[in-house]
Amino acid sequence: MKLTPPYALFLGDATDTLGLKMANSIATWRKHQCIGEISLPECTVTTGLPQLSVNKAAELGAKTFVLGFNNAGGHIDAKYIPEIKIAIQQGLNIVNGLHDKLTDIPELVTLANQHNVDLIDIRHPTTRFKTANGEKRTGKRLLTVGTDCSVGKMYTTLAIHTALQARQINSTFRATGQCGILIAGEGVAVDCVVADFISGAVEALTPNNDDAHWDIIEGQGSLFQPAYAGVTLGLIHGAQPDALVLCHILQRDKMRGMPSYALPDIHDAIELNLRHARLTNPGCQIVGISINTSAVDDITAKETCLQIAKQTGLPCQDPIRHGVTQIVDQLVTLYSD
Amino acid sequence: MKLTPPYALFLGDATDTLGLKMANSIATWRKHQCIGEISLPECTVTTGLPQLSVNKAAELGAKTFVLGFNNAGGHIDAKYIPEIKIAIQQGLNIVNGLHDKLTDIPELVTLANQHNVDLIDIRHPTTRFKTANGEKRTGKRLLTVGTDCSVGKMYTTLAIHTALQARQINSTFRATGQCGILIAGEGVAVDCVVADFISGAVEALTPNNDDAHWDIIEGQGSLFQPAYAGVTLGLIHGAQPDALVLCHILQRDKMRGMPSYALPDIHDAIELNLRHARLTNPGCQIVGISINTSAVDDITAKETCLQIAKQTGLPCQDPIRHGVTQIVDQLVTLYSD
Numbered sequence: 300m301k302l303t304p305p306y307a308l309f310l311g312d313a314t315d316t317l318g319l320k321m322a323n324s325i326a327t328w329r330k331h332q333c334i335g336e337i338s339l340p341e342c343t344v345t346t347g348l349p350q351l352s353v354n355k356a357a358e359l360g361a362k363t364f365v366l367g368f369n370n371a372g373g374h375i376d377a378k379y380i381p382e383i384k385i386a387i388q389q390g391l392n393i394v395n396g397l398h399d400k401l402t403d404i405p406e407l408v409t410l411a412n413q414h415n416v417d418l419i420d421i422r423h424p425t426t427r428f429k430t431a432n433g434e435k436r437t438g439k440r441l442l443t444v445g446t447d448c449s450v451g452k453m454y455t456t457l458a459i460h461t462a463l464q465a466r467q468i469n470s471t472f473r474a475t476g477q478c479g480i481l482i483a484g485e486g487v488a489v490d491c492v493v494a495d496f497i498s499g500a501v502e503a504l505t506p507n508n509d510d511a512h513w514d515i516i517e518g519q520g521s522l523f524q525p526a527y528a529g530v531t532l533g534l535i536h537g538a539q540p541d542a543l544v545l546c547h548i549l550q551r552d553k554m555r556g557m558p559s560y561a562l563p564d565i566h567d568a569i570e571l572n573l574r575h576a577r578l579t580n581p582g583c584q585i586v587g588i589s590i591n592t593s594a595v596d597d598i599t600a601k602e603t604c605l606q607i608a609k610q611t612g613l614p615c616q617d618p619i620r621h622g623v624t625q626i627v628d629q630l631v632t633l634y635s636d
Numbered sequence: 637m638k639l640t641p642p643y644a645l646f647l648g649d650a651t652d653t654l655g656l657k658m659a660n661s662i663a664t665w666r667k668h669q670c671i672g673e674i675s676l677p678e679c680t681v682t683t684g685l686p687q688l689s690v691n692k693a694a695e696l697g698a699k700t701f702v703l704g705f706n707n708a709g710g711h712i713d714a715k716y717i718p719e720i721k722i723a724i725q726q727g728l729n730i731v732n733g734l735h736d737k738l739t740d741i742p743e744l745v746t747l748a749n750q751h752n753v754d755l756i757d758i759r760h761p762t763t764r765f766k767t768a769n770g771e772k773r774t775g776k777r778l779l780t781v782g783t784d785c786s787v788g789k790m791y792t793t794l795a796i797h798t799a800l801q802a803r804q805i806n807s808t809f810r811a812t813g814q815c816g817i818l819i820a821g822e823g824v825a826v827d828c829v830v831a832d833f834i835s836g837a838v839e840a841l842t843p844n845n846d847d848a849h850w851d852i853i854e855g856q857g858s859l860f861q862p863a864y865a866g867v868t869l870g871l872i873h874g875a876q877p878d879a880l881v882l883c884h885i886l887q888r889d890k891m892r893g894m895p896s897y898a899l900p901d902i903h904d905a906i907e908l909n910l911r912h913a914r915l916t917n918p919g920c921q922i923v924g925i926s927i928n929t930s931a932v933d934d935i936t937a938k939e940t941c942l943q944i945a946k947q948t949g950l951p952c953q954d955p956i957r958h959g960v961t962q963i964v965d966q967l968v969t970l971y972s973d
Contacts, residue, residue, distance in 0.1 A: 433862035433894050494834050495827040497866040522869075525770035525916050529834040529870025536862045557770050560915075574908075578897075579862050 302394055302419065302484045304332035306365050307356035307386070308348065311379055312341040313368040321396045322346050322367030324478035328457055334361040337382060353382055357389035364391040365481065373398025373422075384410060392417040396477045421477045422491045424500075431498035431537055433579055438508030439634060440580075442540035443518035443589070444572045446562050448527065448555045450548040451618065452518040453479050455589040458618040459544065460515040462627045470513040473505050475534060479517045489519055490530045497530060501537025516540070522571055523563040524554055532575055539580040542630055543572055544587050549603060550594035565607060584633060587626030588615040639731055639756065639821045641669035643702050644693035644723070645685065648716055649678040650705040658733045659683050659704030661815035665794055671698040676715060690719055694726035701728040702818065710735025710759075721747060729754040733814045758814045759828045761837075768835035768874055770916055775845030776971060777917075779877035780855035780926070781909045783899050785864065785892045787885040788955065789855040790816050792926040795955040796881065797852040799964045807850040810842050812871060816854045826856055827867045834867060838874025853877070859908055860900040861891055869912055876917040879967055880909055881924050886940060887931035902944065921970060924963030925952040 306329075308322045316323070326333055326346040334356045335349040346367075353364065364386035366379070375397055383393060383401070387410045395401045401418040402408060411418050441459065443452040456472065456479075463470040472479070474486025492500045505514040516538050520527035545568055554560040563571075569585055576583040588607055592600035600620055608615040614625035643666075645659045653660070663670055663683040671693050672686040690701065701723035703716070712734055720730060720738070724747045732738045738755040739745060748755050778796065780789040793809065793816075800807040809816070811823025829837045842851040853875050857864035882905055891897040900908075906922055913920040925944055929937035937957055945952040951962035 431863040433891075433897060435896070490830075490832040492831050493827075494829050494831050494867045494870065495864065497831050498863050522912075523915060525873045526768040526835050527832065528873055528912075528915075529866040529868075530831045531866075532859075532869045533831065533866025536865055554770075559772070560770060571911075575859075575865075578860060578865075 302481065303362045303392060304329070304484065305334050305361055306332055306363050307334050307351070307353065307361035307391065308336045308346060308365050308367045309382060310336055310338045310342050310344065310346070311366065311368045311370070312339045312376070313370070314341070314343045316344050318369045319344055319346065319367065320369070321478050321481060322365070324453070325365070325367065325481045328482045334359045339378060339382070353385040353389060357386070357391060361391055364393050366393070366395045366397055367481070369397065375399040375401065375404065380407070383407060387411050387414050387416055390414055390416060392419065394419045394421055394481065396421050398422055421480055422488055424488060424491055426487070428492060428496040428500045428503055430495055431502050436502070436505070436507045436539060437510060438512045438514065439541045440505055440514045440516060440538055441542040441544065441586070441630065442516045442535065442538045442576070443544045443546050444531070444535065444568070445518060445521045445546040446523065446565065446568050447521050447548065447551065448524055450546045451589060451591040452546045455544060455546050455618050455623070456515050456517045457482065458623045459627060462623050463513060463515065466627070466631070468513065468631070469509065469511060470515050473514050473516040475501070475504070475517045475519050489534055490527065494529065497533025498537035501534055505538060518546070522575065523568065525557060525560060535572065535575050536579050540576050540583050541580060541634065542584055542586045543576060544589055544626060545569055545572065545585060546589045546591070548591040548594070565611065569611065585613060586629045586633060587613050589623070589626065590615060590617050592617040592620060639818065640699045640729060641666070641821065642671050642698055643669055643700050644671050644688070644690065644698035644728065645673045645683060645702050645704045646719060647673055647675045647679050647681065647683070648703065648705045648707070649676045649713070650707070651678070651680045653681050655706045656681055656683065656704065657706070658815050658818060659702070661790070662702070662704065662818045665819045671696045674719060676719070690722040690726060694723070694728060698728055701730050703730070703732045703734055704818070706734065712736040712738065712741065717744070720744060724748050724751050724753055727751055727753060729756065731756045731758055731818065733758050735759055758817055759825055761825060761828055763824070765829060765833040765837045765840055767832055768839050773839070773842070773844045773876060774847060775849045775851060776878045777842055777851045777853060777875055778879040778881065778923070778967065779853045779872065779875045779913070780881045780883050781868070781872065781905070782855055782858045782883040783860065783902065783905050784858050784885065784888065785861055787883045788926060788928040789883045792881060792883050792955050792960070793852050793854045794819065795960045796964060799960050800850060800852065803964070803968070805850065805968070806846065806848060807852050810851050810853040812838070812841070812854045812856050826871055827864065831866065834870025835874035838871050842875060855883070859912070860905065862894060862897060872909065872912050873916050877913050877920050878917060878971065879921055879923045880913060881926055881963060882906055882909065882922060883926045883928070885928040885931070902948065906948065922950060923966045923970060924950050926960070926963065927952060927954050929954040929957060
C-alpha cells in the first residue's frame with residue numbers, strides 16, 4: 300500500500316477531535332506534506348491547517364484526497380460523495396480511512412477509471428500475504444507494545460525513529476495502522492488482515508535488511524485487550540523484535556471500551572510481552588517505557604516516570620513532555636557492537 | 637454459515653490422504669450424513685465411502701456437494717468445473733474448502749442463480765462480525781488448546797462432546813475450522829476472519845446459554861506457533877473458557893512447518909494458556925490432557941499417558957486409544973454444583 304503526497308485532508312462532517320485522529324496524525328507528523336483541509340458546513344473541528352475547497356487544493360498541487368475522519372459505523376455518507384467526485388475529476392487519488400469501501404460504490408469506481416486515479420480503502424488490504432515462516436531475518440527491529448490500545452504507541456514509535464535519524468542511525472518507520480500508513484506513505488493495517496496472515500504480513504512488512512539497520516515498528520493493541528490481543532500477538536511474533544518499548548498511560552482505570560477490565564501491572568506487561576517476543580527472537584530485550592502523562596501535571600509526570608524507572612530499572616519518559624533520549628541511549632548502548 | 641446434509645464428497649484429483657482431511661473428517665464423524673464420494677480418474681485415495689457419480693449421488697438424496705480435498709495453492713482447477721456444474725444442475729448446494737472462491741467464477745455464479753443453489757466458500761466468511769466486548773456470558777464453555785497445530789484438537793473436542801451427550805449433559809460442539817464446520821453443519825472459520833474480529837466472532841459463535849449448558853469449542857493453532865498464535869489467542873479470549881483441555885502429540889520434534897521451532901514443554905503450555913484464558917474468565921481451570929500417541933505402540937502410549945498424568949496431576953488420555961472418560965469425569969467433578 301503506497302500513497303502519494305501531498306495530501307488534501309477531508310474532515311467530512313466531523314464534530315469531535317477523536318474522530319479526526321487520522322487527519323491530526325498526518326497534520327502533526329507530516330505537516331509539510333499537507334496542502335490544507337476541506338470540511339463540510341456541519342464540521343465543527345479543525346486540524347489547524349488552511350481551509351480550502353477541493354479545487355483550490357488541487358490547484359495548489361495536492362495529489363491525494365484523504366478521508367481523514369471517522370464516524371459511528373465508519374460509513375460513507377451520501378453527503379461526502381460530491382466532494383470525493385470533484386477530487387477524482389481533479390485527478391487526485393482518494394484514500395479512505397472509513398470502514399465502508401469506496402470500491403463498493405460503482406459511480407466512484409467508474410469515475411476513477413475515467414480519470415485514471417486510485418481509490419485506496421486503507422482498511423481493506425488487497426495484497427495476498429503468505430503465512431509466516433518464522434525464519435530469522437537480518438537487520439534489527441524495535442517494536443512498541445502497550446498496556447492498552449491508544450496509549451501512545453504510534454507517537455512513541457515515530458519519536459524513536461526521528462531520534463535515530465538525528466543520530467545518523469539508519470532506520471525505517473514501519474506503519475501497521477491507518478494513521479501510521481498515512482504518515483509513512485506505506486505500510487500494512489495489520490488489524491485488517493485475515494487472521495491466518497497477521498504474522499506473515501508483518502514478516503513481509505519488515506524484510507531482511509542491513510545488519511545495522513533498525514526497523515522501528517508501530518505496535519497495535521495489547522496482549523491484555525480482550526478484543527484485540529490476537530492482533531498484538533501475531534504482530535509480536537512476525538516482528539521478531541530485538542527490542543521492545545512498553546507504552547502506558549497514567550490514570551486510565553479500565554481498558555479502553557472494556558469497563559470490566561483493569562489495565563495490567565507494568566511488570567506483568569513487560570514479562571508477558573518479552574516471553575512471547577522471545578519465541579521468534581530469543582535475544583529480545585526491553586529498552587524502555589514510554590508513558591502518556593497527559594492526565595497529570597508536569598511535576599507529577601516527572602515524579603511518576605522516575606518512580607517507574609526506579610522500580611523497573613529501565614528508562615521511563617513521556618515522549619511528548621520529555622522526549623525519548625534516555626530510551627534511545629539505552630537502545631544504542633545495548634546494541635552497539 | 638449453515639450447511640445442509642446429506643453430503644456428496646468430491647475428492648477431485650487428490651493423491652494423498654493428508655489432502656483429504658476435510659472429506660475424511662466428515663466421513664468419520666458424520667458417516668450417516670454422507671451419501672458417497674465422487675472422484676476424478678486421477679484420484680488415488682478414498683474415504684472408504686461408496687464411489688458414485690454426481691447424478692447417482694443426487695438420485696440418492698444428496699443435498700450438498702462438498703469439495704472436501706486440498707491441493708498445493710488451494711486452487712480450483714478447470715478439471716473440477718464439469719462435476720461442479722452437474723451438481724449445481726442437479727440442485728445441490730456447493731461447499732468449497734479450497735482457498736480459491738467459487739463465487740469468483742462467473743459461470744458458476746450464473747448457473748447457481750439459475751438453479752437456486754448456494755455456493756459456499758467455507759474459507760471466506762461473509763458474516764460481518766463485531767469486535768469483542770469481553771462481557772461475561774452465561775453458560776459454560778470448554779476449549780481445546782494445543783502445543784502445536786494438527787495434534788488432535790478437533791478430534792478431542794468431538795470426543796468430549798460425544799461423551800457429554802452420552803451422559804445426558806446438555807452440550808453443543810462449536811466448530812472453528814472448516815472440517816469442524818462440515819461436521820457441525822455450522823460454525824466460524826476463525827483463521828479466515830479479519831484480525832480485528834477474531835474474538836468477536838468467537839463471542840458470536842458461543843452466545844449466552846443455560847447455566848448448565850456446555851459449549852465444547854474446537855481450538856485452533858497454538859500460542860507457541862509463530863505463524864498462527866494470534867488466531868489462538870483471539871480464540872481463547874473470545875471463548876471465555878471455564879475449562880481447557882491441552883492437546884499434544886508424541887514424537888514430533890519441531891512445530892509443524894517450522895523446522896527451527898521446538899514444541900513447548902507441557903507445563904509451560906498449561907501455564908501460558910491458563911494465564912491468557914483467565915483474562916476473560918478468571919475461574920478457568922485445566923481439566924485434562926489429550927495425547928495423540930499414534931507414533932508409538934500401545935504399551936508406550938499407556939506408560940507415557942500415566943507419566944504425564946503423574947507429573948501434571950491431570951487426567952491424560954489418547955482419545956482414540958483410551959477414550960476421554962477420565963477427562964470428562966474431571967470436568968464433571970469440578971463443575972457439578
